[in-house]
Amino acid sequence: MAQPSSVAVAETLPAETRTALQRLFDPRSIAIVGASTSPTKRGFQAVRALQQAGYAHPVYPVNPKATEILGLEVVPSIDGLPYGVDVALIALPGAAVPDALRHCAAVGIAGAVVLANGFKETGDSGAELDAALARAIAETGIRVIGPNTSGMLNVSTGANLVGLQDVPTGPISVVTQSGNMLLSLVNDNRALKGPGFHAYIGLGNQADVRYDECVTELARDTRTGAVAIHSEGFADGRAFLVAAASAVEDKPVVMLRGGRSEIGQRTALSHTGSIAGSDAVATAVLRQAGVELVDRSDDLAVVAGAMATTAPIASGGKVAILSDGGGHATLAADALTARGIELAQIGERTQQVLRDLLGGPASVVNPVDVAGASDADPTVFADAVDALMSDPAVGLVLIVGLYGGYHLRFDASLTAAEDATAERLLELTTAHRVPLLVQSCYAGDIVSNHDRLRAGGVPVINSIDHAVRVVAALDRRGRRLATASQRSSLTLPAPAPRAAVGTGILDEPTARALVEDAGVDIGGWTFARTIDEVVTAVTGYGRPCALKIVSPQVIHKSDVGGVKLNVVGAGAAENAQAIIDAVAENVRGAVIDGIVVTPMADQGVELLVGATHDPIFGPVVAFGSGGVMVEALEDVTFRAAPFTEIEAHEMVDETIASRMLDGYRHLPVIDRTALARFLVRVGNIVAAHPEISELDLNPVIASDTGIVPVDVRIVLSDKLSGAHA
Structure with missing residues (x-):
C-alpha cells in the first residue's frame, strides 16, 4: 500500500487552478494541525488513517514539539508550511481554532476541517466562540467544514480525515451532520453487498460549507453516482432547493431527514399559516426539487446504492414482474400498486413468446410466473427477460423470488448455468436499455451469480419492500427527467418594489389591487366608501353580492357582524347600514373606511x-x-x-x-x-x-x-x- 509522501518542506506547492471547494473535497496535500505522537489523540490517528488508506500525496503533521510522526517530518507551526496546501485538518481545542484559521489562510491553505466542538451546538455558552469563528472565516475567506464534525473522507483517493477504515470504493457520495450516520450507512451497505462509496462530508454545524455546495460539487464529480444525505436542518434551505434541482438532472439525490418536528410559529390570523407545519412544507418542496426522500434509516443505503448504479424507468415505461412461484409475485404486485406504480400490459406477441418458452403451467400475463420451468434450467430467466424487455410497454423488469439460488435449492451443478444467466442478463440490460432489478431470498448468501449482477450495476436485494421502494424511486426519477425542461430552477427573482408602506394586515382593497395587478383574476369587486356607492355597485352587478366591512380595527369580519351575503339591489342600503352599525357596536373606536362589494361566487x-x-x-x-x-x-x-x-x-x-x-x-x-x-x-x-x-x-x-x-x-x-x- 502506498504511503503518504515524506517530502522536505518546500516554500510553495504547484499552482492550483481548482476552486477552493474542489481542493477541499479532493485534496492533493494535507496538513494535520494539532498532530500528536500519542496514539489516543485524533492528531495521531489522522496521520495513521491516511497512511492506512494509501493516500499518495504530501501530508504535513504540524506540532511545535515533535520532530517525527509515523515516519513523517513534523512542521513546527502553520507558518512553516509550504504555501498552497489544499486542506488543514484542525485537531485543536475550539478556543484555538479562529487564530489557527487565520494562520492557515496566510499560507494559502484552501480549506479546513474543524473537529472541535463547544460552538453553537452548546447553546449560549458557545455563542461567543461561534461568533469568533464566523469572524475568522469572513476575514480570511478560507472554506471550513465543521466545526463539530466527524471529518471528511475521499475513499477514491484515500484522503481519510474521518478515521473509518475499510470503506469500500464505489459511486455513493454521502453528506451528513452526524458521523454515526456514515458508520450506519457503511454497515448497511456492507450487509446489502452494495456498491460502495466515493466521498463523505460531515458538515457538523455548517459554519461555512453547506449542504447545497456539497450537492453541487459532488454531483459534478464523475466518480459520484448518487448523493446520499442525512440532514437535521439547512443553513440556507432555498439555496439547497436550487442546488438539488440542478444536481438531480445529472445525479440522484436521496435524503433521510431528522429533526422533523415543527419549527417556527405561525400566526393564527391565517388558515394557511396555522396548518403549514414545517415537516409538511419541507417534504413537499424537497420532492419538488427532485430529492428522493426516504422515511426509514435502513432505506437510505439501499435506495442510494440502487439509484447510483441503475438507470431510471424511461418515461411511459411500466414494470414487468418475473417470478418463480406466486407468493413473491403477488406481494410485489400489491406493493407496487399501493405506491401507484403501474404494471405493464404485456402485448399478445410477447405473451406468445413466453408461452412457447415456459410451457403450459406458466402465467404469461403480468406478473409472469415461470412455474418451475427454471428449476432444472435457470437460463429460461434470461430468455423471459429478453422477451419482456422487447415489449414496448415494459420500462423495468423486476425479478422476484428464488432467483440465483437454484444451485443452493436444488443442485450445485446449476451454478455454471446461473453464472452464465447473470452474464446474459447484463448483456440484455445494455442491449435493450431497460433497467433490471432482482429481489431474491438468497441475496444475503454467498452467490457468485448475484455478485456478477452487482458488479454489472444490477441491484440484488433481499427484501421485496426494499425492492419496490427502489422501483418507486426509479419511476419518479424517470418522470422527473422526462419533464426537466418544464420545471422551475427555484431561483428567486430580484425583489419587486415594496407592495405597501408599513407592516401588518393590508386592508382588503389594497390587498385585492396588489393581487389583481400581478395578473391574478380575482373576479369583480368594488371598494365603496359610501352607502350610495354600495347601492350603485350592487345594482351594477345585477346579481346577489357580498358586503364586507373595511376597517383597520377589524380582522375577523364575520365575528363582529361585518359581513352580509346574498345582498340584492333592494336591500343594499339597509344591509350596508346594518354592518356599519354592527361593527360600531362590537368594536369600540373602529374606524370604518368603507365596504368591499363582490358578486356572490357561482356554485363550485x-x-x-x-x-x-x-x-x-x-x-x-x-x-x-x-x-x-x-x-x-x-x-x-x-x-x-x-x-x-x-x-x-x-x-x-x-x-x-x-x-x-x-x-x-x-x-x-x-x-x-x-x-x-x-x-x-x-x-x-x-x-x-x-x-x-x-x-x-x-x-x-x-x-x-x-x-x-x-x-x-x-x-x-x-x-x-x-x-x-
Whole structure:
C-alpha cells in the first residue's frame, strides 16, 4: 500500500487552478494541525488513517514539539508550511481554532476541517466562540467544514480525515451532520453487498460549507453516482432547493431527514399559516426539487446504492414482474400498486413468446410466473427477460423470488448455468436499455451469480419492500427527467418594489389591487366608501353580492357582524347600514373606511390557496381543500415559489381536493389548466415580494366560470426570510 509522501518542506506547492471547494473535497496535500505522537489523540490517528488508506500525496503533521510522526517530518507551526496546501485538518481545542484559521489562510491553505466542538451546538455558552469563528472565516475567506464534525473522507483517493477504515470504493457520495450516520450507512451497505462509496462530508454545524455546495460539487464529480444525505436542518434551505434541482438532472439525490418536528410559529390570523407545519412544507418542496426522500434509516443505503448504479424507468415505461412461484409475485404486485406504480400490459406477441418458452403451467400475463420451468434450467430467466424487455410497454423488469439460488435449492451443478444467466442478463440490460432489478431470498448468501449482477450495476436485494421502494424511486426519477425542461430552477427573482408602506394586515382593497395587478383574476369587486356607492355597485352587478366591512380595527369580519351575503339591489342600503352599525357596536373606536362589494361566487369547489415565507425555504404556496373544512381535512400541499404549470398540476393532483375537480356528484367540471395558472401567478407574487409574510385566499371558489377568491388577505413584515435576505 502506498504511503503518504515524506517530502522536505518546500516554500510553495504547484499552482492550483481548482476552486477552493474542489481542493477541499479532493485534496492533493494535507496538513494535520494539532498532530500528536500519542496514539489516543485524533492528531495521531489522522496521520495513521491516511497512511492506512494509501493516500499518495504530501501530508504535513504540524506540532511545535515533535520532530517525527509515523515516519513523517513534523512542521513546527502553520507558518512553516509550504504555501498552497489544499486542506488543514484542525485537531485543536475550539478556543484555538479562529487564530489557527487565520494562520492557515496566510499560507494559502484552501480549506479546513474543524473537529472541535463547544460552538453553537452548546447553546449560549458557545455563542461567543461561534461568533469568533464566523469572524475568522469572513476575514480570511478560507472554506471550513465543521466545526463539530466527524471529518471528511475521499475513499477514491484515500484522503481519510474521518478515521473509518475499510470503506469500500464505489459511486455513493454521502453528506451528513452526524458521523454515526456514515458508520450506519457503511454497515448497511456492507450487509446489502452494495456498491460502495466515493466521498463523505460531515458538515457538523455548517459554519461555512453547506449542504447545497456539497450537492453541487459532488454531483459534478464523475466518480459520484448518487448523493446520499442525512440532514437535521439547512443553513440556507432555498439555496439547497436550487442546488438539488440542478444536481438531480445529472445525479440522484436521496435524503433521510431528522429533526422533523415543527419549527417556527405561525400566526393564527391565517388558515394557511396555522396548518403549514414545517415537516409538511419541507417534504413537499424537497420532492419538488427532485430529492428522493426516504422515511426509514435502513432505506437510505439501499435506495442510494440502487439509484447510483441503475438507470431510471424511461418515461411511459411500466414494470414487468418475473417470478418463480406466486407468493413473491403477488406481494410485489400489491406493493407496487399501493405506491401507484403501474404494471405493464404485456402485448399478445410477447405473451406468445413466453408461452412457447415456459410451457403450459406458466402465467404469461403480468406478473409472469415461470412455474418451475427454471428449476432444472435457470437460463429460461434470461430468455423471459429478453422477451419482456422487447415489449414496448415494459420500462423495468423486476425479478422476484428464488432467483440465483437454484444451485443452493436444488443442485450445485446449476451454478455454471446461473453464472452464465447473470452474464446474459447484463448483456440484455445494455442491449435493450431497460433497467433490471432482482429481489431474491438468497441475496444475503454467498452467490457468485448475484455478485456478477452487482458488479454489472444490477441491484440484488433481499427484501421485496426494499425492492419496490427502489422501483418507486426509479419511476419518479424517470418522470422527473422526462419533464426537466418544464420545471422551475427555484431561483428567486430580484425583489419587486415594496407592495405597501408599513407592516401588518393590508386592508382588503389594497390587498385585492396588489393581487389583481400581478395578473391574478380575482373576479369583480368594488371598494365603496359610501352607502350610495354600495347601492350603485350592487345594482351594477345585477346579481346577489357580498358586503364586507373595511376597517383597520377589524380582522375577523364575520365575528363582529361585518359581513352580509346574498345582498340584492333592494336591500343594499339597509344591509350596508346594518354592518356599519354592527361593527360600531362590537368594536369600540373602529374606524370604518368603507365596504368591499363582490358578486356572490357561482356554485363550485371550495379550495385553499395561500402563500407564506417559510423561515427555511422562503416563499411557498399552499393548496388544498378550502372553506370551513380546511383544518378538519388537513388536505394541503406546498410548492416553493416560483414554480411552473407542470409543478402546479402535480401540486393539485396530490390533494383530496383534486378528486372534486372533474364533476364529482353535483359539482361542476373545473378547468385544471386555469387553476394551475392561477397558482403559478400567486407563487410569482410571493416570490417577488419578500415583505409578504402571508397571503391568504381561503376559500377560492373554482367553478365552470372561473377561479375566484372569496377573501384576499395579505400580511406584511419588515423581516425577510433567510432565503431572500
